[in-house]
Amino acid sequence: MPLAVLERAQRDMLDWNGSGASVMEQSHRGKRFGELAAQTEADLRQLMAIPDDYAVLFLQGGATQHFAQIPMNLAAADGSADYLITGHWGEKAASEAAPYVRVNVAASSKAQNYLRMPPREEWQLDPNAAYVHYTSNETIHGVEYHDIPDVGDVPLVADMSSNILSEPIDVSRFGLIYAGAQKNIGPAGFVVMVMRRDLLQRATRPMARILRYAEHAAAGSMLNTPNTWGWYITGLTLQWLKEQGGLAAMAERNRVKAETLYRAIDGSGGYYRNPVDVAARSRMNVPFTLHDSTLDAVFLQESEAAGLMALKGHKALGGMRASLYNAVPPEAVEALTGFMQDFAKRHG
Amino acid sequence: MPLAVLERAQRDMLDWNGSGASVMEQSHRGKRFGELAAQTEADLRQLMAIPDDYAVLFLQGGATQHFAQIPMNLAAADGSADYLITGHWGEKAASEAAPYVRVNVAASSKAQNYLRMPPREEWQLDPNAAYVHYTSNETIHGVEYHDIPDVGDVPLVADMSSNILSEPIDVSRFGLIYAGAQKNIGPAGFVVMVMRRDLLQRATRPMARILRYAEHAAAGSMLNTPNTWGWYITGLTLQWLKEQGGLAAMAERNRVKAETLYRAIDGSGGYYRNPVDVAARSRMNVPFTLHDSTLDAVFLQESEAAGLMALKGHKALGGMRASLYNAVPPEAVEALTGFMQDFAKRHG
Structure with missing residues (x-):
């Protein structure tokens, strides 16, 4: 909120x-x-x-x-x-x-x-x-x-x-x-x-x-x-x-947030993956997996320690899920993608 | 609350x-x-x-x-x-x-x-x-x-x-x-x-x-x-x-609150009236009328100015209604009965 x-x-x-x-x-x-x-x-x-x-x-x-x-x-x-x-x-x-x-x-x-x-x-x-x-x-x-x-x-x-x-x-x-x-x-x-x-x-x-x-x-x-x-x-x-400028402004902000995260996933050389058809991808909820699921627990623990909350995926899918609702500021998405890149380097 | x-x-x-x-x-x-x-x-x-x-x-x-x-x-x-x-x-x-x-x-x-x-x-x-x-x-x-x-x-x-x-x-x-x-x-x-x-x-x-x-x-x-x-x-x-001591303590507190208000009504010589059979009277909600309903608006205005809120009766019954729920402190009931006595004197 x-x-x-x-x-x-x-x-x-x-x-x-x-x-x-x-x-x-x-x-x-x-x-x-x-x-x-x-x-x-x-x-x-x-x-x-x-x-x-x-x-x-x-x-x-x-x-x-x-x-x-x-x-x-x-x-x-x-x-x-x-x-x-x-x-x-x-x-x-x-x-x-x-x-x-x-x-x-x-x-x-x-x-x-x-x-x-x-x-x-x-x-x-x-x-x-x-x-x-x-x-x-x-x-x-x-x-x-x-x-x-x-x-x-x-x-x-x-x-x-x-x-x-x-x-x-x-x-x-x-x-x-x-x-x-x-x-x-x-x-x-x-x-x-x-x-x-x-x-x-x-x-x-x-x-x-x-x-x-x-x-x-x-x-x-x-x-x-x-x-x-x-x-x-x-x-x-x-x-x-x-x-904030109404729904047109929110749409632009949400577009940028989603693009930032999908780019980090797609540009990770397979370290992170989102399996959804590009044309059907959600701007609001981005499920993603790590190339090695044994790292899931470490990812969750380190991300929470870094102040990034609620990234655990739904139990039906496993993996991670980031929600990019209106109240999530662009800076939080930048922080997440920064963390993801850093994590990939450290646990490559 | x-x-x-x-x-x-x-x-x-x-x-x-x-x-x-x-x-x-x-x-x-x-x-x-x-x-x-x-x-x-x-x-x-x-x-x-x-x-x-x-x-x-x-x-x-x-x-x-x-x-x-x-x-x-x-x-x-x-x-x-x-x-x-x-x-x-x-x-x-x-x-x-x-x-x-x-x-x-x-x-x-x-x-x-x-x-x-x-x-x-x-x-x-x-x-x-x-x-x-x-x-x-x-x-x-x-x-x-x-x-x-x-x-x-x-x-x-x-x-x-x-x-x-x-x-x-x-x-x-x-x-x-x-x-x-x-x-x-x-x-x-x-x-x-x-x-x-x-x-x-x-x-x-x-x-x-x-x-x-x-x-x-x-x-x-x-x-x-x-x-x-x-x-x-x-x-x-x-x-x-x-x-507060649980429900036994609340029951005692609620009994005293209700008695205080009903006593003020019944002891007003007909200035205030509650028409409900004594055996069926609620400890929580006390509807009452003034002997002269043309005073209702004045009563509501003065009571609100005195910090006594929400005394207007339901539209189905008219008159007044005091609610004595758990969160209402005994002091608020004393304040109400004090106001009622004072009002009766001033508008007798």
């Missing part, structure tokens, strides 16, 4: 916004919190250039809960939906959806170990699908769509948990965008959703009000007590993004 | 537990957060004397989501459940459950405007119900059960959102206890659940893994990324409760 956001949260802890109390102690129905909520939505709308015919929702449950809730809301009980699967999170989205919609795996790169994108000409899209779901960036496998998939008139649903706000996107191409906030926004337990308003009316099966997106939209995301702390930290992060 | 908790959170913000980063930046799978998680569960088990055959879950979605999720997990699709309704939240629990279970309103005091408890001899309990649900304290109506309802062998499910941890209870009398954390624990968007382990096997209908309590229990409440900040603040609050 950006240092400026944490410092502000620290300063505000005992007396937020002149209230004499913490933001956690504010009533979400109060005037002060209402202003925070409205400002956060306005900032998100401005940063992402969200058209007026899209609702913005602030929810709970992480992306995983919405893997289940999206089919409840967007598909009829006897409907089907298309899933494009390019990694762990896409698999999970499909499996959590399966109790609520007939899942059609329209494309998958599982047989290629998720090292490339399934070629567009092989996708088996159903024009009658309730929606097409995809994961814009796969955190564990380090693969990312660099263009918005063209799926015709069927509403496109994107899990953007790990690359939301990393670059400008054309929101009007989507039916629904959602993201667990803990990757590229900040606080865990908070979900940002952007949904075309006409789709709010799709939910026809019997279900609790609390699970209906239309009810959350009608209640300004205060159908029940929201995660007020998550909302607040998200608001601070959006302000920080605006101060 | 206790000042000590906020001060600690402020101190830890940039460097939690020697990690060099905020608790919000920790991986929930990391060693440090794992220790926090385990300590929080251990502290809750100690404070509430939770038997080993009960699972402790830390979840999201507020109590409202669990109004819907509890019937999904505890009842068969063609089953029924008994609801005891003593206020707004009980009504809501029943209405959110209705899409998932046949709701039998076994007792209700709605016809009495929720001013008293429905007499035990009038309850229409069904021995074949999947569970009996009740709301141990009604936040808006200010009514509270002072004994655990005797419902025989049917599992008893309690929404304790607004009085959990306010006094010692016999957990073994319950099938499931749950609470949104934002009333008596601290952070909104965090849910504490205590569930008899045998009930984890009750969920038979098709549903997503993320909605199954058994899956959360098996994953140590880390089936997906939890609300780590909520978990952390809850942990600090439990430590504070232990330092």
Whole structure:
């Protein structure tokens, strides 16, 4: 998370916004919190250039809960939906959806170990699908769509948990965008959703009000007590993004960060390796291996001692993984690549 | 929230537990957060004397989501459940459950405007119900059960959102206890659940893994990324409760606070009134009216100027409401009753 956001949260802890109390102690129905909520939505709308015919929702449950809730809301009980699967999170989205919609795996790169994108000409899209779901960036496998998939008139649903706000996107191409906030926004337990308003009316099966997106939209995301702390930290992060120059500036910064790291890997003469097809490489998550995996533990130990955190790869893949989310400054990537070069020399 | 908790959170913000980063930046799978998680569960088990055959879950979605999720997990699709309704939240629990279970309103005091408890001899309990649900304290109506309802062998499910941890209870009398954390624990968007382990096997209908309590229990409440900040603040609050002497000490403190306020109301010669049957009065939420409602606005304005916050009653009832949660110190109640007496003199 950006240092400026944490410092502000620290300063505000005992007396937020002149209230004499913490933001956690504010009533979400109060005037002060209402202003925070409205400002956060306005900032998100401005940063992402969200058209007026899209609702913005602030929810709970992480992306995983919405893997289940999206089919409840967007598909009829006897409907089907298309899933494009390019990694762990896409698999999970499909499996959590399966109790609520007939899942059609329209494309998958599982047989290629998720090292490339399934070629567009092989996708088996159903024009009658309730929606097409995809994961814009796969955190564990380090693969990312660099263009918005063209799926015709069927509403496109994107899990953007790990690359939301990393670059400008054309929101009007989507039916629904959602993201667990803990990757590229900040606080865990908070979900940002952007949904075309006409789709709010799709939910026809019997279900609790609390699970209906239309009810959350009608209640300004205060159908029940929201995660007020998550909302607040998200608001601070959006302000920080605006101060940084918005998403175009972040996109450029993220491009340079990713290029720096991939160049260090590809230029290491095989000492380090990233196996992902170049066209599918993620700007956010860069898994890499050492030429000799017996050095993994030493690499992790020395990198942590050098102040480089959380480089251990996901247990499904092993090796290393560097995450280059918005809050990671370019200097941290320079420090990492410097360390990698030095490590290769010392342990060559 | 206790000042000590906020001060600690402020101190830890940039460097939690020697990690060099905020608790919000920790991986929930990391060693440090794992220790926090385990300590929080251990502290809750100690404070509430939770038997080993009960699972402790830390979840999201507020109590409202669990109004819907509890019937999904505890009842068969063609089953029924008994609801005891003593206020707004009980009504809501029943209405959110209705899409998932046949709701039998076994007792209700709605016809009495929720001013008293429905007499035990009038309850229409069904021995074949999947569970009996009740709301141990009604936040808006200010009514509270002072004994655990005797419902025989049917599992008893309690929404304790607004009085959990306010006094010692016999957990073994319950099938499931749950609470949104934002009333008596601290952070909104965090849910504490205590569930008899045998009930984890009750969920038979098709549903997503993320909605199954058994899956959360098996994953140590880390089936997906939890609300780590909520978990952390809850942990600090439990430590504070232990330092205060635990739940027996809180119960005594809460008894004195409530007595002080009710005495000021009942002893005001009708200037202030609480309409709730004395046997059903809440120790946590005390609604009261002024003898002349045209003074309401003046009372709210002057009380806020005197540093007494959030006394406006819920819109459903009007008037005033004082909340006496654990974190409210006895001195704040003395200040309120002093203000009330002074106000009555000045505006007599």
